[in-house]
Amino acid sequence: IRDKNPFPSVCGRVCHHPCEEVCKRAEIDEPVSIMQLKRFAADYNRLHDEPHPEVIKTTKKEEIAIIGAGPSGLSCAIRLLEQGYPVTVYDEADIPGGIMTSCLPSYRLPPDLALYDINRLLDQGIKLIKNTKVGKDISFEEIKNKYDAVFIGIGAQLPAVLEVEGSNVSGVLEGLTFLKDAKKGIKTPGFGEKLIIIGGGNVAMDCAKVALRMGAKEVNVVCLETRDLALKDRMPADVWEIEESEEEGVIFFNEVGPKRILSKKGKVTGLETMICSSVYEEDGSFKPEFCDDPSPDIKGDTIIFAIGQKSDLIGFEEVETNPGGRTIKVNTITFETSVPGVFAGGDIVPGIPSVVNAIGTGAEAAISIDRYLRKVDIQEGRVRDITKIDFVRLDKEKRPRAKMKRAPVEERIKDFREIDLGYTEEEAVQEALRCISCSICSECMQCVETCEAEAIIHDQEAEYVELDIGAIVVATGFDNYDPSNKPEYGYGQTSNVITAIEFERLVSSSGPTEGHIEIDGKEPENVVFIQCVGSRDKEGHEYCSRVCCMYTAKQAHMVRDKLPNSKLTVYNTDVRAFGKGFEEFYNRVQAEDIDYRRRELDDSIQVVGNEKGVIVKAEGHPDIHADLVVLATGLVPREDSKELSRLLNINMSEDGYFLEAHPKLRPVDTFTDGVFLAGCCQSPKDIPDTVAQASSAASRACNILSQKELEIEATIAHVDESLCRGCGFCVESCPYSAIELKIINQYGYETEVASVNEALCKGCGSCAAACLNGAINHLGYTDHQILAQIKALGEK
Numbered sequence: 001i002r003d004k005n006p007f008p009s010v011c012g013r014v015c016h017h018p019c020e021e022v023c024k025r026a027e028i029d030e031p032v033s034i035m036q037l038k039r040f041a042a043d044y045n046r047l048h049d050e051p052h053p054e055v056i057k058t059t060k061k062e063e064i065a066i067i068g069a070g071p072s073g074l075s076c077a078i079r080l081l082e083q084g085y086p087v088t089v090y091d092e093a094d095i096p097g098g099i100m101t102s103c104l105p106s107y108r109l110p111p112d113l114a115l116y117d118i119n120r121l122l123d124q125g126i127k128l129i130k131n132t133k134v135g136k137d138i139s140f141e142e143i144k145n146k147y148d149a150v151f152i153g154i155g156a157q158l159p160a161v162l163e164v165e166g167s168n169v170s171g172v173l174e175g176l177t178f179l180k181d182a183k184k185g186i187k188t189p190g191f192g193e194k195l196i197i198i199g200g201g202n203v204a205m206d207c208a209k210v211a212l213r214m215g216a217k218e219v220n221v222v223c224l225e226t227r228d229l230a231l232k233d234r235m236p237a238d239v240w241e242i243e244e245s246e247e248e249g250v251i252f253f254n255e256v257g258p259k260r261i262l263s264k265k266g267k268v269t270g271l272e273t274m275i276c277s278s279v280y281e282e283d284g285s286f287k288p289e290f291c292d293d294p295s296p297d298i299k300g301d302t303i304i305f306a307i308g309q310k311s312d313l314i315g316f317e318e319v320e321t322n323p324g325g326r327t328i329k330v331n332t333i334t335f336e337t338s339v340p341g342v343f344a345g346g347d348i349v350p351g352i353p354s355v356v357n358a359i360g361t362g363a364e365a366a367i368s369i370d371r372y373l374r375k376v377d378i379q380e381g382r383v384r385d386i387t388k389i390d391f392v393r394l395d396k397e398k399r400p401r402a403k404m405k406r407a408p409v410e411e412r413i414k415d416f417r418e419i420d421l422g423y424t425e426e427e428a429v430q431e432a433l434r435c436i437s438c439s440i441c442s443e444c445m446q447c448v449e450t451c452e453a454e455a456i457i458h459d460q461e462a463e464y465v466e467l468d469i470g471a472i473v474v475a476t477g478f479d480n481y482d483p484s485n486k487p488e489y490g491y492g493q494t495s496n497v498i499t500a501i502e503f504e505r506l507v508s509s510s511g512p513t514e515g516h517i518e519i520d521g522k523e524p525e526n527v528v529f530i531q532c533v534g535s536r537d538k539e540g541h542e543y544c545s546r547v548c549c550m551y552t553a554k555q556a557h558m559v560r561d562k563l564p565n566s567k568l569t570v571y572n573t574d575v576r577a578f579g580k581g582f583e584e585f586y587n588r589v590q591a592e593d594i595d596y597r598r599r600e601l602d603d604s605i606q607v608v609g610n611e612k613g614v615i616v617k618a619e620g621h622p623d624i625h626a627d628l629v630v631l632a633t634g635l636v637p638r639e640d641s642k643e644l645s646r647l648l649n650i651n652m653s654e655d656g657y658f659l660e661a662h663p664k665l666r667p668v669d670t671f672t673d674g675v676f677l678a679g680c681c682q683s684p685k686d687i688p689d690t691v692a693q694a695s696s697a698a699s700r701a702c703n704i705l706s707q708k709e710l711e712i713e714a715t716i717a718h719v720d721e722s723l724c725r726g727c728g729f730c731v732e733s734c735p736y737s738a739i740e741l742k743i744i745n746q747y748g749y750e751t752e753v754a755s756v757n758e759a760l761c762k763g764c765g766s767c768a769a770a771c772l773n774g775a776i777n778h779l780g781y782t783d784h785q786i787l788a789q790i791k792a793l794g795e796k
Helices: 008-014 018-022 034-047 071-082 111-122 140-146 175-183 202-213 239-247 355-373 425-432 446-450 500-507 548-562 582-590 641-648 687-705 729-733 766-770 783-795
Strands: 064-067 087-090 127-129 149-152 172-174 194-198 218-223 251-254 256-264 267-280 286-290 297-299 302-305 342-344 472-474 497-499 526-533 567-572 594-598 605-610 613-618 624-626 628-633 675-677 717-719 739-746 749-756 776-778
Touching: 008 034, 008 111, 008 355, 018 034, 034 111, 034 425, 064 071, 064 140, 071 087, 071 111, 071 149, 071 355, 149 355, 172 175, 175 202, 175 302, 194 202, 194 267, 202 218, 202 239, 218 256, 267 302, 342 355, 472 641, 472 687, 497 500, 500 548, 500 628, 526 548, 526 613, 526 624, 548 567, 548 582, 548 594, 548 628, 567 613, 582 594, 613 628, 675 687, 717 749, 729 739, 729 766, 766 776
Parallel strands: 064 087, 064 149, 087 127, 149 342, 172 302, 194 218, 194 302, 218 251, 472 675, 497 628, 526 567, 526 628, 567 594
Antiparallel strands: 256 267, 267 286, 267 297, 605 613, 613 624, 717 776, 739 749
């Protein structure tokens, strides 16, 4: 979740969750509670020692300034930092977070949870300069001159003003100012007991609920819009915000607007209203109309205007604004302003004012800034095609969403505790199970109709089964070496360095670029391949992985085919073209103007990022600038090999692969009868060798399964039960689990003695050596027989 959204704790509480509006589960019963599941995941991780984020090292020289430490600014900052840019954030407040920490009431978003997400971002290397207002403490011109690019995300934290007769008396407050004071625990001067809130949005709902918690005895909300949320003139507040306010006793006066503030001796006494007959035009534009029908006068001693917000654009005069001057004019795809190198996002630009939208605009602006600094077209390919799922099976069992527990009304209005209490682990699991996975499989059943073999069973469930088997073929394969273990190769530090497997994905027609070789949207001109990464290494894996030389030759050939004008270089030690036709193919690739440069294994090689790509520094060769470096990573044993070795009782070689019984005579057998090896679990090998070994393993398995009787080792262990005391040392020492204790009747008493499973015993002698009483001997190799042989030799 954090990979896509840097504020999961925040969005899990205050997001307006537009994703749930398009959830296909709603066509069956109710949408999946995506927001609350995100909240549960974030809270669960936080409460279970979520790993602290690592500091991100900067790799680019261009520096970027972010103005505003709200959700948009910090989202932009972390995305740029992840790409290696040094980022400095300026904010006028002493606490970062913008509206998340300054205005949103604690019952919606506890400040410690907002700061938890914020601090995780700052701790990754974002530089924050607090208490610095651009336009006052530092000029916008200074910022532009100091940094290579600028992002403006100052939000809209000034209250909008409504000119109403009588508004200059005591007891008239502004909504945002009231919320900011309440967040600090301050009661705004002029706050009384009987309040009138003017506005129908979420800020008005917050003002109403905060007022109750601050001690107001009566709260009235006056708004132009209707309470009927199905009409075009509906209240703009979210439905849950309205319902919570109603639950807490807030009184609503809908379809009326303020006409005049009533006062006495310079103090508010009430509000004279007028009927609003229409609020929005058919195109959605705001154009209220009033009529002369009778309208109520509302008594109160405090009036709070909560009719919207605007941005403080003092100091940003050179940036073009939209008509009305309340927002900055931007390209709606790239978020570029009228000033080159300056971008903007969040509530400062047109759109739905919300935390999640602010996060999205910040992330999109980061893409634009990166492209701008790399002098790449910032708009190309930015319009996304959204695939919509039209067909969903509606015969699913109806299961209403897990109901969110809320704090009781009579308790929660006493303080600022969270209203929603969150899901328990059981509730979260049950709610997640309601997802019909429409983006993966919508169960349209077309595959069932198409499959002639009738191999697809949709109602099949996972189950554990016990099988009676006579042979096992181990073909578990290998893992790829992780080149991040060797930082000198630069893997993970820059997008210009990839592994050979990632290159295969890149050139695949079903890959992210549909087969086009592109890095950061640009075709590489200089491509470097480095072989023996993780192989033939005296400090790690000393063996040769056998496949790297030839797949590097293949990939270099593919680059030459797709990018005929590119410059290709291959750093190698010894090209081992040992297979049929391999040497001929290697010679063909060399003839395609591909520069093979030989280096010793001990020679140093380093990949260093710069502003244009990377520099490859190889000992004994001149430095090379590269746009793309492909690492030929070796093959390593799977991480779970040790556990499988223990379960199957098979040996492992020093390098971590499974060990064959004999490298020449029994190359696919193990020391455990009936268990055979195939493929790279035994050692690195190419596909033809793997196929040959797999066929051999299958043949060996069939050889066992086809016989009615099997010959076993003659020299096996034998227990003299009269000497055995049932200590069990032999059971522990047997590497083949061929010995167990059994109960026998001996001299009229039940006693435990060792018993050998002759089919499993390999005659290794471990049990005989461990037996303290000398109760175990090997058939054909008893102590008496061995001593007789020694004696006979001595007589000669």
